[in-house]
Amino acid sequence: MNFPVIKGASYGLIQACDMVRYQGTTQTSEMRLNPASEYLAQMPGHLRAFADAVAYPPNQVYIGNLRPRALRDIPSPWYNNPIPNASAQGTYGAILPQEDFLGLMKAVDKFDLVLLEESFQNAAAERLAANAAVSGWKALAALQKGQAEAAQIEALVQEHKAEPLYNGGKLVGCVKKAHDFDAALSEHVMFENLVAKASAAFALALLLQKTGLAAEEVDYIIECSEEACGDMNQRGGGNFAKSIGEICECLNATGSDMRSFCAGPAHAMVTASALVQAGIYKNVVVLAGGASAKLGMNGKDHVKKGLPILEDMLGAFAVHIGENDGVSPIIRTDAVGRHRIGSGASPQAVMQAIVAEPLNRVQLRISDVDCFSAEMQNPEITEPAGAGDVPLANYKMIAALGVMCKDFEKSELAAVVDRIGMPGFAPTQGHIPSGVPFLGHCRDMILEGALNRVMIIGKGSLFLGRLTNLFDGVSFVVERNPGKADEPAQEATSNEAVRSAMAEAFSSLAASLRAQ
């Protein structure tokens, strides 16, 4: 089969401390229900500096400056063991401070909803003009006009006509509502959607910068975040994808949005692979921006236990899926796993459907997979909140299934967990940790020969939408390219192959007759 390949991946992080305070749902809920709470009073003292976020080992892994397993050699807690001389620039991406990101939000806003205070906007414009990933954006022209006065911003926020934008505790801008009374276009919804759009556009810009993919080569974009855009007549109707491609001037692309809660990226990867393999599009980009609502989600537990607010990062990624080049790792579209509606909810049934079934289909065993990337949430964030080490829980279940399938001995269990796993390193941004953060590392490690075959797993909590009690899981296998792309046209292949085989047969028959 002529499998599609992973041509490149990029990863962006944005530290957004003020959004934790003013837009993260844990904090906004607390402000609504218990405005005088001790947590709200203590939380600002637990926010960390940008330099600390940059030097935080899991963030360095996310942008590609460290391999995930390098975290095993860094003593815990990682927040007390920063990487010396850490850079905000990474092999696969970059970490952006909030003040630059607010400028990006203004740049990607096509309806003049974002207002920034004059001096803040001018400074952001200057910094972004010097940022290699986005300096070429025509959209940055938006930062050269429409500067607002502080009093105007303050009035809009006080009159509940705009969502406030803070930086360093100071009101520096706002996002206006896009309609007088349409709840789907409220100031808060527009804020969340512009955060998702701006961060995804940043990830796409990083992909174009880091991989050499030309904007005009992109045929199709699949956006797979957890936000919803549309007005009151089609809330969530889309389309983020084209709006993001427009910013990066992917003029030949169209696109659409794909949703399945945290499993969205895995669905999008499978769909992108199918589109490329079918020859419908040559170059597809799967991307997603970050979720401001999830900032500080476990903040109460972190503050209670004396940790910094580690959930201060918006995550974003972009992956390029292209035609088989004979070199880049292939996506085995014949080994896609899915949790079916009838699969059942027990951990064994889930893992059977997502892991064992697709491997069995192509005569592979769990032991044939070098490494699994399943729900790569950073355990330093989830464990203090009582949610455990999510990647480790998944690895234990996969290894246990391997024992049941007689791929491993029971006595090997701990060693297998160690061998197939890696520490979680992604921010708890829902769809962001869901398997895909490893794709950049995975591509390079396969090219370097360190890995041969990897399974990427995404899971989604469909029950959060209160339409079903089901959840979701999708997996796909990434494998070393055997080095030779198959001929795309079956007919051409067979004609040529038959002609050549017949010529060889006749020539060998003639030779044998001559010999007789």
Add this chain to the structure above:
Amino acid sequence: MGILQGKKVAILGDRDGIPGMAIEECVRTAGADVVFSTTECFV
């Protein structure tokens, strides 16, 4: 007789652990009366 026979049970499941629906199936077979069941996502 199992310890759950005739007992009323409230279930809090975890998507990345044991989901509520799976716990429900188990405790019902042990004779429990499930009065509440949910699965939560902690990530």
